Amino acid sequence: MALLHAWRTARVTPLGELHTPPRMTAVLLRLTVQVVLVASLWHGLYSHTGTTAGLSEDQAVTYAVLAVLASRLRELDQYAGRDTVLQHMHFGTIVYWYLRPLPPQRYHALRAVGEQLYGFAWALGGYAVCLAAGVVEPPRSAAVAGVFALSLVLGQLVLYFVMLVLDQLCFWTVRNTAAALILIFAQNLLSGVYAPLWFFPDWFITMSGFLPFQATLSVPLSLYIGRIPLSDAPAQLAIQAVWVVLLFLFTRFLWRQAARRVISQGG
Amino acid sequence: MSGSIEVRGLSRTFHTTVRRPGFLGAVRSLVNPERVAKHAVRDISFDVAAGELLALLGPNGAGKSTTIKVLTGILTPTSGEARVAGVVPYEERERNARNIGAVFGQRTQLWWDLPVRESFAILRDIYEVPKAEHAARLKEFDELLDLSSFWDTRVRHLSLGQRVRSDLAAALLHDPPVVFLDEPTIGMDVVVKEQVREFLRYQVSERGRTVLLTTHDMTEVERLAERVVLINHGRLVLDGPLDEIRRKFGSTWQVRATLADAHADVVPLPGIAVLRQDGPQVVFGPDGPDAPTVHQALKAVIERYEVTGIAIDEAELEDVMRAAYAQAGPVAEPVAEPVAEGA
Numbered sequence: 001m002a003l004l005h006a007w008r009t010a011r012v013t014p015l016g017e018l019h020t021p022p023r024m025t026a027v028l029l030r031l032t033v034q035v036v037l038v039a040s041l042w043h044g045l046y047s048h049t050g051t052t053a054g055l056s057e058d059q060a061v062t063y064a065v066l067a068v069l070a071s072r073l074r075e076l077d078q079y080a081g082r083d084t085v086l087q088h089m090h091f092g093t094i095v096y097w098y099l100r101p102l103p104p105q106r107y108h109a110l111r112a113v114g115e116q117l118y119g120f121a122w123a124l125g126g127y128a129v130c131l132a133a134g135v136v137e138p139p140r141s142a143a144v145a146g147v148f149a150l151s152l153v154l155g156q157l158v159l160y161f162v163m164l165v166l167d168q169l170c171f172w173t174v175r176n177t178a179a180a181l182i183l184i185f186a187q188n189l190l191s192g193v194y195a196p197l198w199f200f201p202d203w204f205i206t207m208s209g210f211l212p213f214q215a216t217l218s219v220p221l222s223l224y225i226g227r228i229p230l231s232d233a234p235a236q237l238a239i240q241a242v243w244v245v246l247l248f249l250f251t252r253f254l255w256r257q258a259a260r261r262v263i264s265q266g267g
Numbered sequence: 268m269s270g271s272i273e274v275r276g277l278s279r280t281f282h283t284t285v286r287r288p289g290f291l292g293a294v295r296s297l298v299n300p301e302r303v304a305k306h307a308v309r310d311i312s313f314d315v316a317a318g319e320l321l322a323l324l325g326p327n328g329a330g331k332s333t334t335i336k337v338l339t340g341i342l343t344p345t346s347g348e349a350r351v352a353g354v355v356p357y358e359e360r361e362r363n364a365r366n367i368g369a370v371f372g373q374r375t376q377l378w379w380d381l382p383v384r385e386s387f388a389i390l391r392d393i394y395e396v397p398k399a400e401h402a403a404r405l406k407e408f409d410e411l412l413d414l415s416s417f418w419d420t421r422v423r424h425l426s427l428g429q430r431v432r433s434d435l436a437a438a439l440l441h442d443p444p445v446v447f448l449d450e451p452t453i454g455m456d457v458v459v460k461e462q463v464r465e466f467l468r469y470q471v472s473e474r475g476r477t478v479l480l481t482t483h484d485m486t487e488v489e490r491l492a493e494r495v496v497l498i499n500h501g502r503l504v505l506d507g508p509l510d511e512i513r514r515k516f517g518s519t520w521q522v523r524a525t526l527a528d529a530h531a532d533v534v535p536l537p538g539i540a541v542l543r544q545d546g547p548q549v550v551f552g553p554d555g556p557d558a559p560t561v562h563q564a565l566k567a568v569i570e571r572y573e574v575t576g577i578a579i580d581e582a583e584l585e586d587v588m589r590a591a592y593a594q595a596g597p598v599a600e601p602v603a604e605p606v607a608e609g610a
Contacts, residue, residue, distance in 0.1 A: 015381030082379040096376035
């Protein structure tokens with residue numbers, strides 16, 4: 001039964017999307033346009049140069065296209081379905097999260113699992129098309145593919161917790177729009193969505209090492225294209241795992257504090 | 268399981284920061300915030316028996332919603348205690364959640380993007396209701412609330428009445444012995460209101476559920492509640508049957524008499540004042556706190572004067588409540604007191 005309620009809760013977002021075909025069309029269009037533009041941009045940038053920042057043209061294009069596809073893994077689909085913490089605080093419906101025998105933190109996590117699986121289906125479809133069209137390179141070996149998969153899962157966990165902190169902020173500030181703009185920009189820049197971190201100066205790369213963002217995307221993608229060799233993978237995976245544990249403990253603490261706040265805002 | 272509710276000496280104080288007016292005031296509030304304590308509820312005690320429908324009444328800001336939040340486990344009281352179906356709600360929130368259902372006005376707990384039936388299925392799994400039981404209850408609710416005509420529609424496309432009916436069903440699908448309804452029919456048309464009232468009557472009389480209802484709709488109170496608890500300024504003002512409230516605060520009756528002698532010398536009777544006289548037409552009304560009931564006044568007028576016609580106007584419950592709120596104190600925000608540093 002517990003599995004069943006997990007399944008029902010997890011499929012809320014995918015089901016909502018399936019009931020709204022225009023949203024799916026928009027996602028398809030956006031992904032197609034982004035992949036084409038990003039691939040063209042990086043081919044253009046490499047047209048008069050060879051290896052830059054330790055990346056060949058094929059590696060750079062593969063990294064950039066995979067970054068676009070991975071960004072689909074967890075988008076804020078909840079917003080259209082009025083199921084974000086921000087919206088629940090605004091409408092006062094957050095109280096219902098605390099009136100069910102399913103703890104709010106578990107509900108939030110189950111919803112995210114469903115969203116990420118749904119996003120993964122999109123990313124996987126896009127990856128298959130790009131691979132068949134020769135836009136991205138395949139992983140160099142089965143070992144690389146395995147390490148990449150593990151690193152991607154850890155990276156998504158780190159990303160979930162980072163975005164959860166943003167959601168939890170609503171319990172104190174009701175609105176998190178400004179924080180969201182800052183955090184999403186930082187996440188995209190420091191995780192290497194805009195450009196691989198290898199192109200940034202050394203001090204920037206060093207600074208990024210102390211933040212959780214590069215663990216979300218830069219590490220798994222660098223492992224995939226071979227910019228981080230397999231011999232360095234255990235250390236990178238360990239850093240990702242440490243971030244997962246730290247952020248898990250921090251967000252658990254925030255959930256406890258949030259439970260005391262829910263009554264005075266939006267209740 | 269007994270669905271009784273016990274509330275003993277319940278108090279809840281909120282600490283908030285006062286925002287001073289104007290630009291300079293805002294800057295001062297930023298640098299030197301002034302904190303105040305707001306006593307939302309003070310020393311409230313009452314019981315609701317299993318299978319009883321109690322109306323919790325009071326003006327805006329009286330403390331009704333705070334009381335309900337404590338009883339649903341969302342809020343922990345500052346002092347006092349509460350038990351709902353034998354469970355202390357704020358200590359065992361999840362256990363309490365299985366015993367209660369709640370509808371908060373127009374705030375829906377349904378999933379906006381999904382058809383209503385999908386929301387019901389999610390709740391069925393969250394509350395771990397067996398499939399056959401769920402289907403039977405849904406069938407029963409459909410007969411009472413006509414849900415099947417719109418339960419395949421996505422929630423975002425429902426009318427207010429359809430959504431509230433769906434929310435009522437959602438709140439009761441796990442068969443809770445206790446139900447909290449915070450202004451459930453606000454903004455609904457009269458037909459749907461009546462349908463909802465009939466549903467609630469059925470849930471109390473046939474299913475034995477305990478219902479705690481807050482509303483500003485006095486028709487709803489008259490149709491549903493036999494007993495009311497009245498709170499104002501966070502304090503309990505009255506706890507008793509509806510008739511008692513009428514007796515205590517409903518002395519706004521008028522007796523209209525047509526006297527046989529148009530020139531009779533009309534004088535006030537004990538506790539009865541002469542409000543108007545126009546020839547043989549005389550209007551009597553209550554005079555002072557010891558005024559008789561309307562029926563006692565009627566008897567007194569007939570015994571004292573020879574009348575050819577007589578009629579009575581009793582106060583509407585809304586007038587009675589207005590009088591009750593007024594006597595219980597002015598309608599205002601909860602009392603605020605400065606708080607010592609570090610409070």
